[in-house]
Amino acid sequence: MYLPDPDFVHTFAGNPLDRAQHLRKDDAALSTLRHAKDSQYILFHQLKVATDAQGNLAWLSRARLNSEQLGEAQMSIELGQEVFLGLANGRGHFAVDLILPKHSQVPESLQPIAKFTDCRQAVSCLSQAQGGIVSQARAALDWHQRNPYCAQCGQPTKASRGGQIRHCQSCAKHTFPRTDPVAIMLIQDDAQGDFCLLGKSQGRMAQSNFYSALAGFVDQGESLEEAVRREVMEEAGIRVGQVSYHSSQPWPFPSSLMIGCHGVALNKNIVIDPEEMADVAWCDRPSVLAAIAGENPDLRIPGPGAIAYHLIKAWALKEAATPQP
Numbered sequence: 001m002y003l004p005d006p007d008f009v010h011t012f013a014g015n016p017l018d019r020a021q022h023l024r025k026d027d028a029a030l031s032t033l034r035h036a037k038d039s040q041y042i043l044f045h046q047l048k049v050a051t052d053a054q055g056n057l058a059w060l061s062r063a064r065l066n067s068e069q070l071g072e073a074q075m076s077i078e079l080g081q082e083v084f085l086g087l088a089n090g091r092g093h094f095a096v097d098l099i100l101p102k103h104s105q106v107p108e109s110l111q112p113i114a115k116f117t118d119c120r121q122a123v124s125c126l127s128q129a130q131g132g133i134v135s136q137a138r139a140a141l142d143w144h145q146r147n148p149y150c151a152q153c154g155q156p157t158k159a160s161r162g163g164q165i166r167h168c169q170s171c172a173k174h175t176f177p178r179t180d181p182v183a184i185m186l187i188q189d190d191a192q193g194d195f196c197l198l199g200k201s202q203g204r205m206a207q208s209n210f211y212s213a214l215a216g217f218v219d220q221g222e223s224l225e226e227a228v229r230r231e232v233m234e235e236a237g238i239r240v241g242q243v244s245y246h247s248s249q250p251w252p253f254p255s256s257l258m259i260g261c262h263g264v265a266l267n268k269n270i271v272i273d274p275e276e277m278a279d280v281a282w283c284d285r286p287s288v289l290a291a292i293a294g295e296n297p298d299l300r301i302p303g304p305g306a307i308a309y310h311l312i313k314a315w316a317l318k319e320a321a322t323p324q325p
């Protein structure tokens, strides 16, 4: 129905690294790469990413992370989980978790790190490519933190293949990272589509005028289309007929893939689920266009970093993809 241009890429996507599958089972090659002079490390602390004073990613060489360098800081700082992200021009790129004592500052030996920045905030200042790398690294480090034990036998697991999997040394089970699919959908009122369905959740934004597309996790044994129809029925009492795919966005908080759709309603009478939603409303195109321009005091919508913005904009502007040769 509405489509992005083929070269359009969402925030948190667009990671240019070659994930180098061929290296991941080769422990010797990975070890050489880890210690290579030109390999690059990006540090995280409590899932915040290291940035320099200008807000760029503060990449460090392996030499900067050796024990003498860290020891010079005379602080009990440790390197935690390390993940091989991939290659760029043959250079290894890694992410590593830095364990700092409470309330301590970043040691001077780790300049140009100026601070650790929340990843949502950090990507607003980063290039598409660097934002994509942050997305991969944050999701991976978070997954390792959450999976120290084997789901099958309860024994400790160990990272393997450069952090791509975890391996149980007791029962030999391999655990792979998971990505949770979330359906996010903008529903229009009928085939002509002069109105779209926007909602605000219960919680801290319930009293605000901040509205977004409806969304929810895809359930087990459920297709994407079924998830769209079920969520819209549950949250707004609206039946959805046609469902069309628009685009998807990795959302590493902690490990979602937002799958963006448009849909056409079969009825118009909204019945909200008051436990989940504070309000759901049909919004007309002029008021949504004003909200996109930031000029509607009664309606605020998410910014361009979120897929919801692009679903809303595609409907408001009736966007269709430009055919490419």
Ligand SMILES: [Zn+2]
Residues within 6 Å of the ligand: 150, 151, 152, 153, 154, 155, 168, 169, 170, 171, 172, 173
């Ligand atoms: Zn096990």
